[in-house]
Amino acid sequence: MKKILCFACAVLMMVLCFAGCGEKASVSASKALADPDAAKGAEITFTVGFDAEFPPYGYLDTETNEYTGFDLVLAEEVCKRNGWTLVKKPINWDLKDSELEAGTIDCIWNGFTMNGREEEYTFSSPYVDNSQVVVVRKADKINALKDLAGKSVEVQKESSAEAALTSTEDNEKNLALAKTFKELKSVADYNTALMDLESGICDAVAMDIGVAQYKVAANDKLMMLSETVATEQYAVGFKKGNTALCDKVEETLKAMVADGTFAKIAEEWELSDCVCLK
Amino acid sequence: MKLVEIKDLKKSFNGVPVLRNISLTVEEGQTVSVIGPSGGGKSTLLRCATMLEKVDGGSIAYDGKYMVKTDEDGNAVYAPKAELKGICSTFGLVFQNFNLFPHFSVLQNLTDAPIHVLKMPKEEAEAQALELLDKMGLKNRADAYPGELSGGQQQRVSIARALALRPKVLFFDEPTSALDPELTGEILKVIKQLAAEKMTMVIITHEMAFARDVSDHVIFMDGGIIVEEGDPKDVIENPQNARTKEFLSRVQSTI
Amino acid sequence: MESVLEFFKNLWNLLVQLSPSMLTTIEIFLLTLVLSLPLGLLVAVCRMSKWKPLSWLTRIYISIMRGTPLMLQLFVVCYGPYYMFEIPLTGEWPFIAAIIAFAINYAAYFAEIYRGGIESTPLGQYEAAQVLGYSKGQTFFRIVLPQVVKKILPATTNEVITLVKDTSLVYALAIVEMFTRAKMIAAAQTSMLPYLAAGIFYYAFNYLVAFLMERAEKKLGYYQIK
Numbered sequence: 001m002k003k004i005l006c007f008a009c010a011v012l013m014m015v016l017c018f019a020g021c022g023e024k025a026s027v028s029a030s031k032a033l034a035d036p037d038a039a040k041g042a043e044i045t046f047t048v049g050f051d052a053e054f055p056p057y058g059y060l061d062t063e064t065n066e067y068t069g070f071d072l073v074l075a076e077e078v079c080k081r082n083g084w085t086l087v088k089k090p091i092n093w094d095l096k097d098s099e100l101e102a103g104t105i106d107c108i109w110n111g112f113t114m115n116g117r118e119e120e121y122t123f124s125s126p127y128v129d130n131s132q133v134v135v136v137r138k139a140d141k142i143n144a145l146k147d148l149a150g151k152s153v154e155v156q157k158e159s160s161a162e163a164a165l166t167s168t169e170d171n172e173k174n175l176a177l178a179k180t181f182k183e184l185k186s187v188a189d190y191n192t193a194l195m196d197l198e199s200g201i202c203d204a205v206a207m208d209i210g211v212a213q214y215k216v217a218a219n220d221k222l223m224m225l226s227e228t229v230a231t232e233q234y235a236v237g238f239k240k241g242n243t244a245l246c247d248k249v250e251e252t253l254k255a256m257v258a259d260g261t262f263a264k265i266a267e268e269w270e271l272s273d274c275v276c277l278k
Numbered sequence: 279m280k281l282v283e284i285k286d287l288k289k290s291f292n293g294v295p296v297l298r299n300i301s302l303t304v305e306e307g308q309t310v311s312v313i314g315p316s317g318g319g320k321s322t323l324l325r326c327a328t329m330l331e332k333v334d335g336g337s338i339a340y341d342g343k344y345m346v347k348t349d350e351d352g353n354a355v356y357a358p359k360a361e362l363k364g365i366c367s368t369f370g371l372v373f374q375n376f377n378l379f380p381h382f383s384v385l386q387n388l389t390d391a392p393i394h395v396l397k398m399p400k401e402e403a404e405a406q407a408l409e410l411l412d413k414m415g416l417k418n419r420a421d422a423y424p425g426e427l428s429g430g431q432q433q434r435v436s437i438a439r440a441l442a443l444r445p446k447v448l449f450f451d452e453p454t455s456a457l458d459p460e461l462t463g464e465i466l467k468v469i470k471q472l473a474a475e476k477m478t479m480v481i482i483t484h485e486m487a488f489a490r491d492v493s494d495h496v497i498f499m500d501g502g503i504i505v506e507e508g509d510p511k512d513v514i515e516n517p518q519n520a521r522t523k524e525f526l527s528r529v530q531s532t533i
Numbered sequence: 534m535e536s537v538l539e540f541f542k543n544l545w546n547l548l549v550q551l552s553p554s555m556l557t558t559i560e561i562f563l564l565t566l567v568l569s570l571p572l573g574l575l576v577a578v579c580r581m582s583k584w585k586p587l588s589w590l591t592r593i594y595i596s597i598m599r600g601t602p603l604m605l606q607l608f609v610v611c612y613g614p615y616y617m618f619e620i621p622l623t624g625e626w627p628f629i630a631a632i633i634a635f636a637i638n639y640a641a642y643f644a645e646i647y648r649g650g651i652e653s654t655p656l657g658q659y660e661a662a663q664v665l666g667y668s669k670g671q672t673f674f675r676i677v678l679p680q681v682v683k684k685i686l687p688a689t690t691n692e693v694i695t696l697v698k699d700t701s702l703v704y705a706l707a708i709v710e711m712f713t714r715a716k717m718i719a720a721a722q723t724s725m726l727p728y729l730a731a732g733i734f735y736y737a738f739n740y741l742v743a744f745l746m747e748r749a750e751k752k753l754g755y756y757q758i759k
Contacts, residue, residue: 152624154707158720183624186717187707196707199615200622330660367666377661380758381679394675395666425757443665 029084030106033244044084048075049105052090056269057111057234060090070269071109074127077261078252100239107238107249114235122242124250126233127262129276131209132161134225135197135216142204145227149180151203154193157186161206164230174229190215197222210273233276253277280342281306281368281447281478282327287336289319289326296322298502299336304447307476311489311510314499315525320482323499324451327480328371332356340368341446367396370440374452376432378424384411384435385420388442396443403442410438414468430461434468448472450481466492486529490514498522547718547730554714555734561631561700561710562738566693568636573643580648591644598641603634604705610634611706627706639696646688650681683753690746694739 025042032039050058050071058069067088079086091099091108097120099105114123134153136142142151155162164171165178178184185202187193193205194215206229216222238246256262257277266275282304289297297319304310312320325331327338329345333354337347345365346356357365378387388407392398398406411417414434424432433453440448450469454462466488472479473492483489489496489510496510498519506519517523579591598606611630614620654677662672701712709717715731718724 185707188705192705192707195612195616196627199612201611201624201626328664330663363666366664369664371664373657373661375657377655377657379658379661379676380756381683390675391665391667394671423756439665 026085028103028106029082029248030103030239030242030245033248044082045087046075046079046082046084046107047087047089047105048072048107048109049089049091049096049099050108050110051093054111056271058088058090058109069110070265070271071111073265073269074253074256074262075109077256077265078249081252081255082248100237103239106245107236109236111234112237114233114237115231117237120240121237122240122246123238124236124246124253125277126235127253127277128234128271128274129209130160130232130234130274131228132164132206132230132232133209133212133228135194135205135207135212135222136203136225137197138221138223140203142225144225145177145229146180148177148204150182152183152185152201153178153181153204153206154185154187154196154202155206156190156193157188159190160208161229162186165206177229194219194222208274210276214273279306280304281308281340282480283337283339283342284323284327285337286348287323287326287338288334289322289331290334296502297326297333300499300502300504301336302497302504302507304478304480306446306478308495309473309477309479309481309493310495310497311493312480312482312497312499313484313486313489313514313525314497314505318500319502320499321451324371324449324480324482328369328449329362329366330371340365367443368446370443370445370448372433372437372440372448372450372453374455376424376429376436376456378432378436378439380424382423383420384416384422384424384427387424387435387439391439392442407438407442410441411435413471414438415464428461429457430464433457433465437465437468437472447478447480450479450483452482452484454483454485484529486514486526498525500525543726544730544733547715547727548734550718551711551714551727551730551734554709554711557709558700558711558734559738561635561703561708562697564632565635565639565696565700568632569639569643572636572640574647576640576644577647577651580644581651595641595644598638599645603638603699604702606638607631607634607702607705610637628703628708631703631706631708635696635699639692642692643689646685646692647681649688650685651677653684654680680758683750683756684758686746686750686753690743693742693746697739697742698735 026045027039027042029044029046032042032044048071050067050069052058052060052067054069056069057071058067060066061068067090072086072088075088076086078084089099089105091105096105096108100108100121108121111128114121114126117123134145134148142148153165155165165174165184168175182203187196190205190207190211193202193207196202197205198219198221209224209228212224216224236246236249238249253262254277256265262275262277263272266272280303282302284303285301287297287300288295300319300323302310312323314320322331326333333346335348335352335354338345339347343361343365344357345362346354349355356362379390382390385404385407388410389400389403392403392406393400408417408420411420414437416431416434416438419427419431419435424435427435433456437448437453453469454465457465462485466485469479469481469488470492481489481493491510493510495507496513497507498505498513498517498521500521506513506517506522513522514526517526576591576595579587580595582588582591607630610633611622611627614626615622658676658680659672662676667675700710703710704713704716711734712731715727719727
């Protein structure tokens with residue numbers, strides 16, 4: 001009974017949606033860029049596909065009952081600057097490829113990890129870097145992850161770095177790496193970990209790249225290994241080959257970086273430490 | 279033979295003289311009683327003689343050896359530490375408040391110092407202690423703790439403790455003052471017995487009858503000086519000095 | 534009925550799971566006691582020294598130890614050597630640092646307890662010992678200290694029980710003792726049960742401490758001090 005009701009609702013919504021589309025001439029941003037003539041006089045929509053359960057990038061704000069998030073606010077600003085209308089389209093994450101293929105969304109913009117997917121999509125430059133890196137003492141001659149064998153490594157308790165080194169799901173490489181350590185210790189906060197590193201209590205600290213860059217820049221005794229424990233960069237994903245729209249969005253984003261809007265939005269969402277678009 | 283020889287002893291507290299040129303000698307086997315009003319310097323004299331207070335001037339000698347004497351500049355100079363230890367073993371002191379060691383049993387109170395100070399073998403110390411307790415009528419309380427004893431019993435233990443170190447002279451600082459009147463008798467009896475054995479003793483006391491009957495010599499002290507001294511009967515029953523008379527009449531009227 | 538059985542089974546499993554880290558807790562506790570009790574005596578003696586500079590220095594030390602949080606002292610002892618004197622540290626250091634910090638902190642508290650006990654010893658005890666020919670050292674160790682021990686036992690019991698609970702502070706130096714372990718398990722299982730297990734351990738430990746101290750008090754109860 002419930003299922004039937006849901007189905008009925010879905011059908012109804014689809015009908016309403018099509019009806020709405022029919023009323024005004026509107027064309028997607030992808031099409032508009034490919035065929036500028038066809039878009040003349042029509043409303044240009046920019047449809048962002050996102051998984052509504054991924055805060056703070058895209059989620060349903062239960063107070064206002066509207067979709068919001070860092071990525072959606074960025075998209076809003078991109079649209080504003082291009083005269084487009086933003087359509088927020090929560091999608092079934094498993095069907096993201098078909099949605100892109102069918103043109104029902106213009107892009108996937110939702111804390112979308114680009115690493116390992118480079119061949120499948122056309123990506124903008126990464127704008128968030130969640131990579132987990134290793135910080136060591138310059139004096140120690142530790143240059144690669146394999147040099148950490150027999151060393152004492154610290155992570156912040158309940159951090160992504162801790163998860164990256166201890167998670168048992170699909171993580172053989174890092175688990176094997178962690179096994180080579182003398183010990184892997186979780187400490188209360190990354191400041192303690194870095195104090196332990198500096199004073200010699202531990203030999204390496206695994207942590208978020210954003211904080212690591214900041215700390216290494218401030219302390220000339222420390223350095224970051226170029227090899228990462230986990231690489232995780234977020235970018236906007238477009239249908240493979242849709243470089244025109246990708247370039248347009250990227251261009252707009254870079255303009256936002258240039259005038260400080262990007263940094264301001266990042267700050268509002270407390271993501272200043274991990275945004276990386278320059 | 280002069281066992282104790284005190285000459286020109288001076289002592290002040292914060293500039294207030296408490297002893298002014300006190301001289302006295304105690305012959306071996308003699309019992310000397312010191313009487314006089316409170317604050318007259320009796321206790322200070324005893325405390326100086328037992329090194330609980332340092333003297334300001336004068337000399338004290340035991341058995342011919344100087345514990346302290348005064349140099350040409352008028353400074354009191356004590357004997358070197360090594361010598362002092364031997365000199366101090368000449369005398370013993372019985373306190374008004376007994377000052378027994380509460381964590382030691384009666385027997386330990388009597389054996390600990392002989393064993394650890396005189397390095398006496400344990401068996402010897404214990405045998406001697408039991409003998410002394412027997413003499414004090416306390417043989418059956420050897421295993422008791424001071425807290426379990428009456429005041430009179432405690433004072434008898436403390437006399438035995440002092441005797442355990444075999445002193446040549448024993449000082450008593452008002453040995454019955456902290457006791458209930460009905461308990462003073464047992465202490466006086468013990469002292470009387472010691473006197474009969476020709477133990478050399480100096481006793482500060484308020485018991486005039488006792489001083490008269492037991493001692494060989496009585497000293498009346500007031501205002502930091504020896505006002506009058508001599509044969510006990512003469513001094514106590516027929517005092518010459520006005521201050522002695524006044525004191526004795528006051529003490530006797532309260533009895 | 535079954536669920537009650539299940540509950541106790543889980544609890545037992547947790548206690549077993551926590552037992553290796555309990556050893557760390559007990560190790561910290563015992564090492565601290567063994568070091569701080571004699572050190573406290575030394576501090577008390579320095580504090581009562583007639584030589585003013587020593588007495589003042591000790592007084593300042595005690596005041597700092599009692600006036601700043603133990604957590605802060607743990608940090609200072611652990612990181613101070615490097616950040617103040619550039620002495621490179623090692624992975625074993627935090628545990629040693631924790632023991633040092635605990636020992637010097639508790640020594641300060643114990644010193645004040647000792648001092649109270651020593652100063653309340655009647656003058657007559659010292660005088661009796663002197664006249665009997667005891668040396669200063671003999672007087673202290675044979676006459677004064679045994680009486681002090683009896684007098685300070687109740688106050689010491691309090692401190693020792695506090696120490697049992699304070700051991701959990703070493704988590705600040707990332708030393709995994711019982712409570713840290715319990716927190717980890719609690720986070721992983723999203724359950725309060727590990728905390729209950731930790732509480733049971735602390736309570737049992739302190740019960741044992743109180744029991745032993747009470748036995749000691751009884752043992753010293755054979756005599757009275759006025």
